[in-house]
Amino acid sequence: MKLERTELSLIGVAVAVAILAQFSPNWLVFTLTLAISTALVVMGVVMLMRAGLVSFGQGLFYCLGGYAVGLGGRFLGITDALMLVGLGVGVTVAISMVLGLLVTRYREIFFAMLSLAFSMILYGVLVKSHDLGSTDGFGVVDWSILGYQPGTGESGTRAALLLALVIALAIALFLNRYFKSSLGLACEAIRENEVRVEYMGISRQQVLYINYVIAAAIGSVGGSMTALTAGHVDPTMAYWTISGEFVFIAILGGTGHVAAPFIAALIFTLVRTYAVELAPNAWQMILGIVLLLIILFLPKGIWSLFTRKRRTAS
Amino acid sequence: MLTVWAILIDGFIYASWLFLVAAGLTVIYGVMRILNMAHGSLYALGAYAAASALGWYYAGGGEQLWMAFAIIAVSAVLIGAVTGLAIERGLLRLMYGRDEILMLIITFAVLLILEDVMKLVWGTTPYFAYQPYAAMGRINIDVLTVSQYDLMVVGVSIVIGVGLWFWLERTRIGKILRSIIHDREVSEAMGVNVRRMFTITFMIGATLGAIAGGVTAPIISVVPGIGIEVIVLAFAVVVTGGLGSILGAAIGAIIVGLARATSIHTMPELELFIIYAVMAAVLVFRPHGLFGQAIARKI
Numbered sequence A: 001m002k003l004e005r006t007e008l009s010l011i012g013v014a015v016a017v018a019i020l021a022q023f024s025p026n027w028l029v030f031t032l033t034l035a036i037s038t039a040l041v042v043m044g045v046v047m048l049m050r051a052g053l054v055s056f057g058q059g060l061f062y063c064l065g066g067y068a069v070g071l072g073g074r075f076l077g078i079t080d081a082l083m084l085v086g087l088g089v090g091v092t093v094a095i096s097m098v099l100g101l102l103v104t105r106y107r108e109i110f111f112a113m114l115s116l117a118f119s120m121i122l123y124g125v126l127v128k129s130h131d132l133g134s135t136d137g138f139g140v141v142d143w144s145i146l147g148y149q150p151g152t153g154e155s156g157t158r159a160a161l162l163l164a165l166v167i168a169l170a171i172a173l174f175l176n177r178y179f180k181s182s183l184g185l186a187c188e189a190i191r192e193n194e195v196r197v198e199y200m201g202i203s204r205q206q207v208l209y210i211n212y213v214i215a216a217a218i219g220s221v222g223g224s225m226t227a228l229t230a231g232h233v234d235p236t237m238a239y240w241t242i243s244g245e246f247v248f249i250a251i252l253g254g255t256g257h258v259a260a261p262f263i264a265a266l267i268f269t270l271v272r273t274y275a276v277e278l279a280p281n282a283w284q285m286i287l288g289i290v291l292l293l294i295i296l297f298l299p300k301g302i303w304s305l306f307t308r309k310r311r312t313a314s
Numbered sequence B: 001m002l003t004v005w006a007i008l009i010d011g012f013i014y015a016s017w018l019f020l021v022a023a024g025l026t027v028i029y030g031v032m033r034i035l036n037m038a039h040g041s042l043y044a045l046g047a048y049a050a051a052s053a054l055g056w057y058y059a060g061g062g063e064q065l066w067m068a069f070a071i072i073a074v075s076a077v078l079i080g081a082v083t084g085l086a087i088e089r090g091l092l093r094l095m096y097g098r099d100e101i102l103m104l105i106i107t108f109a110v111l112l113i114l115e116d117v118m119k120l121v122w123g124t125t126p127y128f129a130y131q132p133y134a135a136m137g138r139i140n141i142d143v144l145t146v147s148q149y150d151l152m153v154v155g156v157s158i159v160i161g162v163g164l165w166f167w168l169e170r171t172r173i174g175k176i177l178r179s180i181i182h183d184r185e186v187s188e189a190m191g192v193n194v195r196r197m198f199t200i201t202f203m204i205g206a207t208l209g210a211i212a213g214g215v216t217a218p219i220i221s222v223v224p225g226i227g228i229e230v231i232v233l234a235f236a237v238v239v240t241g242g243l244g245s246i247l248g249a250a251i252g253a254i255i256v257g258l259a260r261a262t263s264i265h266t267m268p269e270l271e272l273f274i275i276y277a278v279m280a281a282v283l284v285f286r287p288h289g290l291f292g293q294a295i296a297r298k299i
Helices: A005-021 A028-052 A059-075 A081-103 A110-128 A154-180 A182-192 A194-199 A205-228 A239-254 A261-280 A282-297 A303-313 B002-032 B039-059 B065-095 B100-122 B132-138 B148-170 B174-181 B184-188 B194-216 B227-241 B246-266 B267-285
Strands: B138-141 B142-149
Touching: A005 A028, A005 A154, A005 B132, A028 A154, A028 A182, A028 A205, A028 A239, A028 B039, A059 A081, A059 A110, A059 A205, A059 A239, A081 A110, A081 A205, A110 A239, A110 B100, A110 B138, A110 B194, A110 B227, A110 B267, A154 A182, A182 A194, A182 A205, A194 A205, A205 B194, A239 A261, A239 A282, A239 A303, A239 B100, A239 B142, A282 B065, A282 B100, A282 B267, B002 B142, B002 B148, B002 B174, B002 B194, B039 B065, B039 B100, B039 B132, B039 B194, B039 B227, B065 B100, B065 B132, B065 B194, B100 B148, B100 B227, B132 B148, B138 B148, B138 B246, B148 B174, B148 B194, B148 B246, B174 B184, B174 B194, B227 B246, B246 B267
Parallel strands: none
Antiparallel strands: B138 B142
């Protein structure tokens, strides 16, 4: 299998980040891991956007992944990180395969509202379950990976970053190929004109369904990684404003490239770290204004800055 | 039997509150095809304006109930109309003609901005304006006690519902608006000033949201975040009933209100769950809501 340029640079960046992280302060490693986990969920939102769908309920799968980690450790006694993430993916795929049958029949705001409703259903259930700490949520077990126990503290944070990097790299490589595959391209064709896609003999239902389930699974991985990193899960993961943040990051990055959500998520997480401290009551306002500016002046997201420059240079 | 009565009374009180909250949302969508996420913020703005105006009135020694209602109405209408005008003229006007879904995201940005503007103006400490609620007292219906203020909310809701119906079905502007709903381009060709109608519609929708907030202010403690909670409820109601339909919003509000009241009196842990479950269930069988119109596929 020959690797193309994008794939080589993705691997290169991942290795560079892994090495740099060994010399970075703990808080930066922690922030970076959260950013990567967030970017994975945003990847799912981007996949749906490429098919012309905007989900205001991707928090559903984010939350499912997080709670799978929490509950798997608490009730099934699983401590292996990979098994916990796998558990989340399994549960999410099962649920999204049922929901997908329904939601892929809807477009535009109806898709947005229906996905929002499902994530709010999960939120409503979790808020009222007192055994799981209601709105406070609960802590996640100390995890291990293939027998190695990183424990808490600095070694734990670094191990989480490495795990997130490996998983994110694998997913990014997969999606890079997926976007260029016939299935990935069919999604974009559906966004442009779905009736003509049907004329060509492709089932739009099937394409959207598979796309939806993959997006859900990736969202769940992001949620699981967040839970493993932060060591805590709570119902707000399914609240609709969190899903709104994912949509924000997706628009910020743009849908042009697999790397865009990672860059956008990193900017988002870093700015939030400072903004929440410096101006806690203006953070949402900054988000809103930036969102409007992006829609008005950079409709294809910050990734278009890179491609535009390259085009004018050549 | 007692539970049934309690469910019916609570259900209809809650339903009329839901209708108040959802009416503006559905009017704006019906005419402009914009699902306004910032509607929740207008609700919160109305609540804040009414709460601080009432606080000022009662601190000054006022105790007339009718003055309190006048203050609620005036403050809510003022802030709703002004904010609505500012949003429509300052922002939405630049964006007409884009995808519905992009308009949704734009109004989401407006919601985020307004949430923090309210925090900066009113701070994060709760505001209370319970005086009108307390002053109206309670009455006994059989063995159940019901607050008269809640009953008044039912009345306000009916008045607004009938008013909206009259406005859309029996006035000149209403007729023009209906022509825009049916076909924007043709009505524009017939000489309708669609942009001005949009401004009027958005201001009225925004004002309805603010009135809902103002009426609710004496019942709740006005804190940051109430708008964010309310908007998803309003969505559930209008989507259940069918976006853009006043009758749909009323029926949707009654269905959701009764479902929630049933759940509270029988299975309280399912309260939030039931609201969205009803919405999802309706959408499964009627993809465009109970009174929504299906749109033809574009080729």
